[in-house]
Amino acid sequence: MEYDFSKLNAREFEALVASIIEKELDTKVEVFKSGRDGGVDGRFWIGESKEGIIQCKHYLETPYNTLISKLKSEEAVKVKRLNPSKYIFVTSKELSRANKQEIKEIFKPYIHSDSDIYGKEDLNSFLSKRENHDIVQRNFKLWITSTSVLDLIYNNAIKGRSESTIRDIEEKAYKYVITENHNKGLKILEEKNVIILSGEPGIGKTTLADNLALYYLTKGFEFCDIEENISEAESLFREKEKKKILFYCDDFLGSNLYDAINNKKDSHITKFINRVRKDNSKKFILTSRTNILNKACGLSHSFQNGKILDNEFLLKVENLTAFDKAKILYNHIYHSNLNEDFIEEIYKNKRYKEIIKHQNFNPRIIEFITDSTLVEHLHYEDYWKYIIISLNKPEVIWADYFQNQTDDCVRALTFLTVFNKGKIAENTLRNAYNTFLKIHLVNLGDHSDKSFEAVRKLATKSLLNRNQIAENKFEYTLFNPSIADFILGSYSEEIDLICNIIKSLETEVSIDYLQALFLSKKINSSNSDRILEDLFEYFFERKLNDEDWDFLITLSYCDFLNDKFKIRIEQFLNTLINAYYPKGYRLWELLMILLDFEPEIEFKNFKFLYNFIEDVDNEDTLKKLLDFVDRYDVEDENILMQIELLIENYLQNIVDNNDLDIDYKKHVNYSFYPDGYPKQEIDLNGIENEIREILDFYLEEFNVNVLEKSSFDTHKFASNMDIDAMATKFFENYEPDYEQNYNTSFFSGTSSEDDIDALFER
Template sequence: MTFSFDALSPADFEDLSRDLLGCELGVRFEAFGPGRDGGVDGRHAAAGDMTILQAKHYRLSDFDALARTMQKERASIDALTPNRYLLTTSRPLTPPNKDRLATIIGPSLQGTWDIFGNDDINGLLRKYPDLQKSHVKLWLSGAGVLERVLHAATHNFTSLTRDDIKAKLTVYAENPSFKTGRDILESIHVLIVSGPPGVGKTTLAEMLSYAYLAEDWELVAIRSLNDAFTHIDDTKRQVFFFDDFLGRIALDARALSNQDSDLARFIGRVRRTSNARFILTTRAYIYEEARLQSEALSTGAFDVASYVLDVGIYTRRIRARILYNHLIVARVPEAHIQALVEQNAIKKIVDHDHYNPRIVETLTNADRIEEIAPTDYPAAFIAALDDPLSIWDKAFRTHIPSRCRHLLFAMYISAEHGAEIEDLEEVYNPLHQALCRRFSLSSGPKDFEESVRTLEGSFVTISNGQVSLINPSVRDYLAQYLTDSALLRAMAEGMATLRAARALYEHFKKVPGVSGEDKAAFLISYITLAANAVNEEPWKPIRGEPNRRRWIGMSYSGQVELLRDWWKTSKRQEFLDAALVVASNRDNWFSSWADGRIMPRLIASLRAAPKAERENTTALVEALEERLIQILDSALDLDDVHRIRTEVLPRKGHLAQRIGWSADSAAHRVIAELPNSLEHVDSESTLDDFRKLVDELGPTVGATPAEMVRAKDAISSRADRLRAETPGEDALSVRGHSTIETDWFTDEDLRNLFAPLLWSGK
């Protein structure tokens, strides 16, 4: 593999040069800065009796620029009087180039063999291949590796291009978290990356994902655990990635109650599957709240703490490298960098109590810098660290028209991870019209299209038909901005879907000072929407694929539960009537995986309610019970029936007796039919779970010993076939650094790191 070193910053290239020449010469080089005497570019290292190594990463300059720089530094090299002088450069060098450099450098150079150009460095990398794997950015930027990563990533992170991935690699500051995360994944196969907002959780998870992709693993980016159960396949090497699995701003308690046991179950399967890895990210405060609320996440048997890597703390060296890399990749004008240096802002930024890589990324963005004069840049940077959400405030309030603000409101209530353009337009148009009517604003038929075009690149990104907020902090800002009750009530009048209405109402409930009466009054705006709930399907056709449909987020039982809750809060009969229509409509197909777990809990809660409530919900309970029995009578996996039965058993006292009978009958039927229904199962750990379930359920649901033996024999036979198709387990070869030298990083080190950015020709 040949490297161009484009993804490395000058400081990264210096690190690589020290490691390579250290291996070649059998010495350890220590890092040095230019020093106060100036004139020496880049980093130096000393070992033994004064051997000096100098690294020149001239990836964007020609040979003449390198030669001119070396001429300027000749006096400084002579003043150091080294016993041996070594020069590395990322530029290709011809023999005449080396001869010319040797003449310029002078007597400190023993010979042209101590000048290492691009080809020489690639030769050393081939000689010491393990070094490639410890320099993660270098390894991932290799031509063949990058193409494999790009090909696989475009099917999962749909907004990424080759340039996007290279940019991510270039700004990434290598740190011990990569190796720690890699070691956890290789040891127990599961990693939960936790930390405060904006500290690089997703970046670390992506870098780990890229490393697996580079070694031909299949990446499966998921939005639900059902996606994970559907795709796990022992015949493939797979890495599953679940970003912000507990929510982006606040814990989704409803989702947690529906998925925490599934999470424990899927983690168990991954741990027992040699060719599966599972990477999850979450904000630290959301994770801690989830642990308090979830029995599955807090139980000692689950031992969730062993999977967690907290990335909330960076050493001073890593903070400095992150800022340094962003200034280089974003090509921040030298005048702005000069202002940071002259006003001593570099030190203030790196040492700031609220230092955050996301703010660094935003404040080095080209569009942002265009708006800030060089002399004002340091103050703007520090102000953003003092108040992170202020980054978006001026642009949101003064730089975009109201129609664009309405689009961002629609984004906020549409989806945490982005929305299909057609889904966003479905939410935007009625919301925009409602706000224009309420506040006497003009509107036009092209407002949606023009708003998307205006916001692209500044507030949103668009790729493959999906619109996403350009940065998660935009969502944080909107959450803070949307606290005006009058504005939220006006938005409620423009809700077009139950999904959006639920998101808006959940946000409204968290506004300080909102009372029970306020909530009831707010919900009145939803009465017309509720009457049309029966027409809101959980699935939509996929564009260009008429025979396939995509899940859009709320099951029929979820709709019923939502409408029931709104009825209880508002006391408006219209919501309960709408819930009954959804539950009774024969055109609505309730499914085992989307509805099966919710329905026993929902039915039991209705039956256990106070008498006054029960008198109003009898018809709804009966309709839901009929639907649950229909599910149990349909074709089910052993997993499906077990999940439903697990919800039924503890609630038998509040469920009709026929529900328990139907659950047992379904389990018996599935066990008896298991020998003919295993070909779709591609995970040995899933089969192992099935074997345990046959032993656990069989005797209690009436399965005969012969039926149980046949089922387990079929499971063993399928497992044998899978093992024959399963590739051997290979550990991830890329390792990363376990340490980044010493954590002692002085003010002089800080000045030395950033000084070369001000020197022309670098």
């Protein structure tokens, strides 16, 4: 049987060799820390006092002459100094009989016979014996790259997409580092049969899922890649009821969240997951971005009732120890094909520690900065600067692709999505794209199709994601959030471009986002004035005629203290407060502007507020409304009645969610039944009194004058609450704190600085 030793890095090869020699000699082999070894990769004892030494050279791609030269100039001197009773030399290179004779001569008299020299063919011969398969299985990467296991893996892939997925997984497995996450994932799958790997982009969800899948394929599980339709998996389940099957779904619900929930597919998915849970011959591995999974569980009663999150395993960078990160970095460097001068830039002054400790460390960035094809245009002296920029500003990952490998039309769709705060409905994007082509100079380049349908297909899955949000309705998001950081960093000085993007979008979201960019200084103040002047000129009269109040409020709020816009904003406000029952949702911004335009604005009445205050549901807006009513001594009964209702609804919501942190536990009295069983009694009056006290304290931050004017009564409000139901709900979900006996190195642990230095020692 053939094994692919090229997939192992130098440290992994040393660990393998130690296992082989230990079993071959039937004696314990001491393995030392990786690093400058003085010619010793392993040590064993012959009798009580005679020392045996093992030396490994993982020189698979090194020419034989170079190996011999190194042995003569460096290793022979070390061996003479060590003066062992026995010396075993192991290399991953193929060695002929003549080669072994030459090596034996170099290390004379320490190598006793040719059998103390192991080449690639000797390692393969040893590992192929059935009694030594335990060593292979302990070396994950070696096991999955053996010819027999590869045949097993490929034969177990369901034909079609599953077969292609498996080949992709296997080809990338050599860079994989087994961390505690891997062991934890296997444990969950063994116990529950289902695991949902969640986390932020770049954390390694798919990589872990891939290698968990490989593990089960080596155990004889067939592989079924589920892309969209759960029905194909169900059919296979029925067809092969007693066969071992691994179901695999990458980016669970990522592009079909709303479709799944709106069309009741969520219950379909829940039933299938529960079916797998109960059948130990089946496994199900899913990945999901944390925000998507949380949103799905928030929207779907089926997911909530089915306790989908019970299968979640959240991946975080904090879960990786410093040594885990070191192994990830080392492995990527080892397999990178980087020029030696580039690698030296990482090793210089132990800079690898800066990478390992960087707050933006994640496996995706490490893969990026060690990709030799992406840095081949650099001089090696600029490489470290490139690494630091990539870590500090991960968005540079997109620079080359965006600026050199796409055209103006694909870039246009990306610009429009970014400036709509990274998310945009398909119809809005289509209209904005068509407008943008008319008002902005675009290089159409060749004669290929530049229609929205053609261009969005080019942009999707490289710069944008297309997600279904309802039947026949789609929404676009950025393929990666760092795309926005790159674009804002690269194009913030392009005033005409920004103006034309906002004009094409014509959305309140884009105006809001623009203001956020002004406030965060991502667009400097001198440019913001010019941009707003252009937008006021373009939008103002048309939006005023259309009575598009929220758009005008949003645009005005960007810089309502600026004298350049004062006359127009005043005109807009006077038109609004005298309009016939105007309706809008941006009450907080409207009140802010109105308060700053006194006394230019004269109120005849306050009926213009009626429709604006219908849906107030946040504390800041509610407080601002109360302050406005107090300042202008508003006596309108309709407004005061609405305020009372708004406050009651708001407080009910925060009490229901226990945002006030009511300590229900302290209102439980424990006693025992005559037979000795414990019982608990809940003091409902005590809970109600605590709620009253906290609410009284909480409402001190609200305008007391208006609260009195609106007849709101805290005690009446508390008396009308269903305290019994609230307490019951709390204790249904309450779980006592138990002492956890977790392995601390998995959650946060620190690794020895010496271990990291030893790993990177050259």
